Every structure is written in structure tokens, then in C-alpha cells.
Amino acid sequence: MMSERFVGKPVRRKEDKRLITGKSTYLDDLKLPGMLYAAILRSPYAHARIKSIDTSKAMIPGVVAIYTGKELNRLCDPLVVESQYKNSKVPDRYPLAEDEVNFVGEPVAIVVAEDRYIARDAVENIHVEYEPLPYVLDPEKALESDAPRVHEQFSDNVCLSWKKTYGDVEQAFREADEIVKVKLRIQRLAPAAMEPRGVAASYDSGAKLLTVWSSTQFPHKLRTWIATSLRMPENRIRVIAPEVGGGFGSKLNQYPEEVAIPLISMLLRRPVKWSEERSENLRATTHGRGVIAYVEAAVKRDGKVLGLKARLIADFGAYNYVYTQDNVMLSARMLPGCYAIRNLELDVVGVFTNKMATDAYRGAGRPEASYIIERVMDRVARRLGIDPAEIRRRNFIRVEEFPYTTATQFTYDTGNYEAALNKALEIAEYHKLREEQERLRREGRYLGIGISSYIEVCNFAYQSAQVRIEPTGKVLIFTSTSPHGQGEETSFAQLAADVLGISIDDVEVIHGDTMAIPYGWGTAGSWTLTSGGNAIVSACKKIREKMLKIAARMLEARAEDLEMADGKIFVKDSPDKSVSFSEVVSMAYDPDNLPPEMELGLAETSFYRPDLTFPFGTHVAVVEVNPDTGVVEVKKLVMVDDCGRVVNPLLVEGQIHGGAIQALGQALYEEVVYSEDGALITATFSDYLIPSAMEAPRMITDRTETPAPNPLGTKGVGEAATVGLTQAIVNAVEDALAPFGVEIEDTPLKPSYIWELVHRRKQ
DSSP states (O other): OOOOSSTTSOOOOTTHHHHHTTOSOBGGGOOOTTOEEEEEEEOSSSSEEEEEEEOGGGOOTTEEEEEEHHHHGGGSOOOOOOOOOTTOOOOOOOSSOSSEEOSTTOEEEEEEESSHHHHHHHHTTOEEEEEEOOOOOOHHHHTSTTSOOSSTTSSSSEEEEEEEEESOHHHHHHHOSEEEEEEEEEEEEOOOOSSOOEEEEEEETTTTEEEEEEOOSOHHHHHHHHHHHHTOOGGGEEEEOOBOOOOTTTTSSOOTHHHHHHHHHHHHTSOEEEEOOHHHHHHHSOBEEEEEEEEEEEEOTTSOEEEEEEEEEEEEESSOOTTHHHHHHHHHHTTTTTBOOOOEEEEEEEEEOSSOOBOOOTTTTHHHHHHHHHHHHHHHHHHHTOOHHHHHHHHBOOGGGOSEEOTTSOEEOOOOHHHHHHHHHHHHTHHHHHHHHHHHHHTTOEEEEEEEEEEOOBOOSOEEEEEEEOTTSOEEEEESSOOSSSOHHHHHHHHHHHHHTSOGGGEEEEESBTTTSOOOOOSOTTOIIIIIHHHHHHHHHHHHHHHHHHHHHHHTSOGGGEEEETTEEEETTEEEEEEEHHHHHHHHTOTTTSOTTSOSSOEEEEEEOOOOBOOEEEEEEEEEEETTTTEEEEEEEEEEEEOBSOSOHHHHHHHHHHHHHHHHIIIIIOOOOBOTTSOBSOOSTTTSOOOOGGGOOOEEEEEOOOOOSSTTOBOOOTTHHHHHSHHHHHHHHHHHTGGGTOOOOBSSOOHHHHHHHHHHHHO
């Protein structure tokens, strides 16, 4: 039983002081005695054969070693690809390109020097003779029979092909009054974390222990992947994730550098560090999204959606990374969204192109699904002349139907979609907005209101926790999930403090070190609090039970009659009859006085295997569009989310705001763009436009609360706004331009694109 003095309260983050005063240690802050520094030569070609590599002029003073694929690749196995669907094509990928490069930015050689500047200078002196090869950048063109092949070993560029029909789709389309067809292109995005990637490694040959520091979201998984690629016992590898300045999914992978740098450290018997520059990050860290969707909706005149046919073409880039294939498959399965759509025909194609690979980016498949279905629902509403809010109501899964199993075999745990919609519309003053829209149109101004009712799926992975109470009464939590900015050092302390009846100041949270912590899945998928938190609570409850038994002996009472709160253990009906928390802890470590049948110490380990949870909500965007310039002004965003039970409202609001800015970027600003010759145009933040505080609009947040059926009742919130908001903004822009008959296919909505759409219709 928890006293809940902290859970549910807006507790300020414990970790903020060190983070905002510059006292944290990030990967690039790491300095070890004798450390060497690595720099990487990367391909300038989208596709080329490597004819020769001349490193002689690069052996300048201070350079210790230069490695190419011929030296390194034979010493390791390929990078790990865990996500491999039936009959998919997975080319082997080694740390360095050896015979052929397949995208601009692919690593070709590594220079190791006494300092990073010498290493960078030396890279410029390596001469590589390339023979350019035909390349393909457009995923639809890559599907054509005469398209250049990204990998010569395969007969075509189709990496993954999957088709599935649920229900009676043909019957649904026969019964339809209207068939609404929609084409949508979801652009490639760069996760662009505050801190680029980095890897350092040090090999202790005496202990035969390899220590790897990485800016990773998945310390334990990375240890497994490194062990696999380097053919090493996993118990001889230690992975440490220091402070991680954001990841958004891009740091849950195994990258070539995470094999090459440890391998080089072992070869040279010295610590080696590589830190990614921003231009490298934009070229050679996985991108997100990159999906083209062709959708047909079979609808009745009353707005009921009978069925969907969807073809999703995913741009995988040149290689499979660990979970590349999962994202589009998850998009397909989540396509029904909040709606009771039982008939679906899904056709998924993952395509190789000569670009950097795609993989998880905040939301990882769910934003794409939500974007597609919510854009389709708006098109249906417009075709039928039904209000967009009403079209959603008529198709929602009803409250009494939960738990609800979708056609694609996800079981939604709990939900009340109409409650979230109604609350969002009320806060936005939706009916007044519609009246204002009509008034402004008469004045030649174009206001748009966009709605998105989204659902996502979270908690794919188990977590572990070990909780120890030291003899002084201070609590240590070792958690396998490894937060990188979400604030779980605070929320985990809140949970433990309430279970144990102590102050959060008495709790320290340790994460990111595989040598200290039981195995678990790091952080991703909005699972940190639910999976990690439930493991912590379980371990704390085991300790609590033992402490109550010890206190019962001390108080000559029954354990079931005791309570823990405010640093004391007391009899419920007689609070004055008590012992202090620290007295009980001391007894637990006292071999002379602890009863012999009780084990000494206070330490417990728990693993928590979650069921999937399904957060949801409704977002409303209000924009004004200038058709003469194409400029979109976001006037207001209203976001009502339901992430189940809330442990810390401040953390929830922070996650919503952060995700909303990334969704805003997807809607209006951000896009990874390659030139016709395969070079990356958006190679710096001068060209890849991420929104700043100046672009942040007015945001109003609120919640409904539908607890999930797990001990904490939590669902997940880290990806909510990126799943729910982008399409609300795009729907709002299309709504604003309805008088011009504009239909938006692409994002981002740059002024030039909007201007072109408007003036094309005018002509």
C-alpha cells in the first residue's frame, strides 16, 4: 500500500541541477589516460565501387593508425539486425565499406591519432579512387524493373513485402456509397538530438574486460550486439551510458562505430574515443519516417467507414538497421487508429534506396499510422460534408467495447476517445472558432481548424530493477531502463518514496551501467515509467514486506497491522507505537539481533514484463494561412492526452511540449533532402530547419485519465504529441484553404509548397 505523498504531485526534477549547471558528464567529456581520438572518412558518393584506398599521405605526425575495411572487417561479424520479417532481404553490414559504398556518409576509413584535430586533418589526406555506379533515391522509382540495384546480390530493391487482408474488404467496398482516395507522403526526418552520437572504448588485457561508453538508449542490448559482432563473451564487456543528451530513437541502434571503436581499442591496447560532428549526425545517424501511402476508404453517406485499402511504401535506405523493418509494419497494424474499422487490406513494401537507413524516431511507426488515418478521416468528412469532429464520433470504438481487439489483433486495454475529443473541443471553443472562420473568410482571411484523435501503443519490453537500502537508511535504485532526458530519476524516486514511506531525497537512481544493473531494454517506446516503474515498485514492495516483519517483532505487533509513512513504521490504530525507518534498517543488518530465520540485508530484484498499453487523446490546431505568400501561422494548439495514471504532471507536460515542437517541425519545417546526385543538402542546421523557441506557438494542455490495467495504471506519454499533433496542423492548413479546393499530399508545408498548391488551383 502506498501513502502517495509524492505520486501524482508536480515534483521538480532531481536531476536538473547538475544538468543545467553543466556538472554532468556526457560522452565527449570523457577523458582517460593515454586516450586516442578517431575520425572517420565517409563516402561522398551515393553509390560507387572502391577501386583503391591510399593512406600513405595521411600518416602525418601524431597519427597512430589508419584502418580500412580490409583490416577491420575480417576481425568481426556483421552488425546485428534483430528485425527480419519472413523473406526479407538483409545484406551483411560491416563497420567499414570495403568494396562498395551505398550512400553518402557511409564510413570508409578510420584515422586514430593523439588528438582529434590531427585525426581530422589526416582524414583529409586519404585518397580513395571511386568508380561511380548508378543509384536510386526515390523509393517508388526504386521499385521499377529497370531501376539501379542498391545491392547487386539481390534481384530487385524490395527489402520487405507483406500483404494481409482482415475481414471482408471486397464486401465493404461493394456496400460503400463513396470511395475516398488519398495519397500522402511523409517525409524523412532527422532525429537531431541535442548531443550527437559518440563511442569510447578501453580494453583491459589483463582482466580481458572491454569497457565501452556510448551515447546509447540501450546499454544492455548494445552489450549483446557488440559481443555478437566481436565474437566475445558478453560477460567480458561492460557498456556504460553516461548522460545522454536526447536520442528520440536514433540511439537505440548498433552503429558501425560501436563495433569499430571497441575493436580498435583492443588492437591498440589504448582507450579510443570518437565523437560525432553535427554534419555526420545528419548524414550517418538513422533517419525517421519516409513513407508514401496510397489509401482508399469505403464509406457510407452517414460517415461510417466500412473498410480501408492501404499500400505503404517505406524508404529503408541502403541497409537494415536493428529495427528498420518494424516501423512500417507497426504503422500498418495501427492504421485503424481509434476507429471500429474491421475490414482492411494492407500492402507493405520496404524499399532499398541509396540513402542513409531509416529506423525508429520518436513514435516509431505510430506517428505514420496516426497521420494516415487522421488525414483520411478529414478527407472523408469533406467529401461527405460532415463536420470533422462528428465524423470521428461516428466511427469511434465505444467505451463499453473495451478491452477491444482490433482487426489487426491488437487488444486496446482501456479508452474513452469521445471524452478526450469533447474536452479538447471545449477548451478550444470549437464552435466559436467555426463562427470566426466564416467571419474571417468574408474578410479575405483564411483560418483553419484541424483535429486529430490519435492512439498509440507502448510498453513493448520488459525491465528490471534492483532496490537496495544501505545500512544508513539511504535507498539505491538500479534500473535497467536508461532515461535520457525524460526525468525518471525523479519519478522513480517518487514511486520508491511512497512505497517505503520516506523522502525522495533519501532515494538515488542509478542507470546506464551494465556491470551494475540486471538486464533490461533501456529506454524507448514510452515504456520507461510503466515498465521500469512497475519493476521498481515490485522490488520496493518486497523490501517493504520484509521491513514490516522486522518492525512487527520490534513492536510486538502483527505485520498486517503496521503502516510505513514519514520515515516511521507504526501501528495503524496506535500511531504513537512506532519505530523509525532507520532503526528497522539497522536491525536488518544486525546479525546479533536479527532472528536467524530472517536473511540479513535489504536488497531485492524484480523483473516486470508488461502488457501493451494504448495511450490516446485529441489535439486541435488553429492556424491562419496567407494564400499570397504560403506562410502558415500557428495560432493555438490544444492537446488533451490520456496517458493513464499520472505520476508527475510536470514531467508529463514537459514530454507533451517537447513532442509537440517535433511534430510542429514535421508539419512545417523539417525534411531530410538529398540532391539529384545523392548528396545530402540538409547537412547542417542552416538547411535542416528545426523549430526554435521563436517558432513555438501557444500550447494549452489538459488530460483525461483512463488507468491501464497494470499496478501503476500508467500508459506512457513520451511520444504522444509526435503521434497526435502533426496531422492536426496539416488538417488545419487544408481546412483553411478549403475555399481554394486544395488537397495536401506532402509535408513539410513550406511556404513555397502552399503557394504552389493555391496558385495551381487558381489557374
